[in-house]
Amino acid sequence: MDIRIEGLIGACSAIGAGLAVIAGIGPGIGQGIAAGYGASAVGRNPGAKGDIMSTMLLGQAVAETTGLYGLVVALLLMFVKPFGE
Numbered sequence: 001m002d003i004r005i006e007g008l009i010g011a012c013s014a015i016g017a018g019l020a021v022i023a024g025i026g027p028g029i030g031q032g033i034a035a036g037y038g039a040s041a042v043g044r045n046p047g048a049k050g051d052i053m054s055t056m057l058l059g060q061a062v063a064e065t066t067g068l069y070g071l072v073v074a075l076l077l078m079f080v081k082p083f084g085e
Helices: 003-044 046-079
Strands: none
Touching (some): 003 046
C-alpha cells in the first residue's frame, strides 16, 4: 500500500479515536447529576438511603458503559491496523 494512503489512514484513525473518547463526557455529566440528585433525595428522606443509593449506583453503572464503549473504539482505532499489512 502507498505510504501516503497509510498516513491518511493513520491520521483518520487518530481523529476517530479522539472523537470516540469525547463520548466519555456525557456519562461524566450524567453521573454527576445523578449523584447530586441522589444526595438531595437522601437529604429529604434519610430512611430510604439504601434504596436511593442502590438505584443511583445501578443507573451510574449503566451510564458508564457508554464511556467504556467509546474507550474500546478509540483503542481499536489506534492499535489495530484497519486494512491489514
